[in-house]
Amino acid sequence: xxxxxxxxxxxxxxxxxxxxxxxxxxxxxxxxxxxxxxxxxxxxxxxxxxxxxxxxxxxxxxxxxxxxxxxxxxxxxxxxxxxxxxxxxxxxxxxxxxxxxxxxxxxxxxxxxxxxxxxxxxxxxxxxxxxxxxxxxxxxxxxxxxxxxxxxxxxxxxxxxxxxxxxxxxxxxxxxxxxxxxxxxxxxxxxxxxxxxxxxxxxxxxxxxxxxxxxxxxxxxxxxxxxxxxxxxxxxxxxxxxxxxxxxxxxxxxxxxxxxxxxxxxxxxxxxxxxxxxxxxxxxxxxxxxxxxxx
Numbered sequence: 001x002x003x004x005x006x007x008x009x010x011x012x013x014x015x016x017x018x019x020x021x022x023x024x025x026x027x028x029x030x031x032x033x034x035x036x037x038x039x040x041x042x043x044x045x046x047x048x049x050x051x052x053x054x055x056x057x058x059x060x061x062x063x064x065x066x067x068x069x070x071x072x073x074x075x076x077x078x079x080x081x082x083x084x085x086x087x088x089x090x091x092x093x094x095x096x097x098x099x100x101x102x103x104x105x106x107x108x109x110x111x112x113x114x115x116x117x118x119x120x121x122x123x124x125x126x127x128x129x130x131x132x133x134x135x136x137x138x139x140x141x142x143x144x145x146x147x148x149x150x151x152x153x154x155x156x157x158x159x160x161x162x163x164x165x166x167x168x169x170x171x172x173x174x175x176x177x178x179x180x181x182x183x184x185x186x187x188x189x190x191x192x193x194x195x196x197x198x199x200x201x202x203x204x205x206x207x208x209x210x211x212x213x214x215x216x217x218x219x220x221x222x223x224x225x226x227x228x229x230x231x232x233x234x235x236x237x238x239x240x241x242x243x244x245x246x247x248x249x250x251x252x253x254x255x256x257x258x259x260x261x262x263x264x265x266x267x268x269x270x271x272x273x274x275x276x277x278x279x280x281x282x283x284x285x286x287x288x289x290x291x292x293x294x295x
Contacts (some may be wrong), residue, residue, distance in 0.1 A: 013037050033058045033093035033254040036133060040117075043123035051103055053118055055125070056082055058089035058099040059134045066098040067139035067173075068126060072119060074096045074146025074179075074273070076189050077204050078107040090292050091277030095288065100126065104151075105141070107204060112151075112215055116161050124167040138171045139295050142228075145273040149177030151276045153217035153248070169226070174294040176287065178233045179264070181240050183248035185212040186216060191241045199263070221251045229258040231290045262286045 014216055036057040042052070060066050067093050073080040081283065082101040089099040104118035127137040144152035152175050155161050162169045181188060181197060188201055189212060205211050213219050234245040249259035264272030265283050275281050 003200050016028065016225045026234045033089060033099075035089075039133075042120045050154045052105045053071065053121070054082070055100055055122055057135070058093050058101075060093040060096060060098060063096065063098075064134060065131065065136045066096060066134055066142070068130070068135050068137070069097050069099045069141050069143055069181040069291075070122065070126065071099065071101040072142075072144035072146070072148030072152050073101065074102070074148045075106070075201060077112065077115065077147040077150075078108070080147075086274050087277040091284070094222065097141075097231035097291075098133075100135065102275050112204065116155055117149055117165065119155050120161050120165045120167055122166060123155075123169075123172070127167065127171065127187075139173055141174050141291055141294070142172050143176040143178070144180075144182060145178040147182070150182040150217065153177050153183060153230070154215065154220075155216040157224055157230055158174050158220040159191065160225065169228075172228050174229045174291065175290070176230065176233070178276070179230075179235055181244050182215075183217050183244045185216045187247065188240070192243055194240075197240060216250045219246050221248075221255045224255070227255060227257040229260070229290075229294055231262055231265055231287060233262045233272055235272060235288065236263045237269045250276055260271065260295070261285060262290070 017197045027158070036059070038051055038054045040054050040059060042053045044050075071085060071087070071088065073082055075083050082103045085099070085101050100122075102119070102122045105114045123140070126135050126140065130137045142152045142156060155171060156169065156175050159169065159218055181193075182201065185205055186209060189198055193201065205215055230249070232245040232249055234241045236242055245261055249261050252259040262283055263269070263280060265275045268275065270282055276284050276287065278284065
């Protein structure tokens with residue numbers, strides 16, 4: 001009960017995942033893309049109405065097959081929704097990319113493992129069905145914010161998740177993680193985290209150090225010989241995100257990976273995710289240069 005109260009207080013202003021239509025629908029959103037929303041990326045039961053395992057596809061109208069930005073929303077593993085994309089769909093579709101945003105099963109009712117499996121399943125769905133929607137499964141950029149950045153990084157550093165589902169990671173050209181504090185959870189719990197950060201991670205990852213290590217992307221880097229390039233966006237004014245990004249980047253480099261660190265928005269570092277795609281945003285320019293170098 002105390003965990004529930006803690007989260008209610010901490011995230012009282014956070015929007016809980018919104019309920020969407022059960023049916024897949026395609027509309028012309030008035031921009032240069034077509035939106036197909038609430039597509040189920042796992043087979044659902046006949047009486048199932050949840051949108052937790054669905055995705056929205058923003059496909060550019062002028063391309064038959066486009067590289068894909070696969071976006072995983074944040075929300076401390078317990079909150080958030082695939083609609084929280086700000087101006088990213090407009091920006092990326094205008095730049096020649098399809099933008100896909102996923103929902104996934106959230107904590108309390110589910111575990112971190114379920115969330116990782118959902119992300120892997122979404123990758124598998126793009127590989128199997130993406131071409132029908134103009135998605136190039138051989139050119140995917142995996143992008144996540146906060147908890148979503150942690151999940152994306154974990155999937156691509158611990159290859160056992162992809163292997164367990166029989167899905168290839170070859171089409172993932174790069175990973176973009178935005179403002180994650182959880183590359184090394186043990187360090188958060190023992191060194192870097194404030195009381196709130198430590199409490200938040202304990203609620204999600206328990207007090208078991210074995211669980212912390214298993215869920216830390218940085219721990220798995222040395223074991224993975226097929227690491228994709230990583231772009232790590234961080235808030236330079238928040239020590240925990242800066243030091244976590246630096247530590248992860250160092251581990252990736254030592255393992256032969258290609259990490260790139262990109263400081264967040266100059267005007268408002270705390271809103272790096274929200275401002276991605278805004279005209280004149282320096283972090284956006286740097287990130288797009290990285291992405292284009294990998295496609």
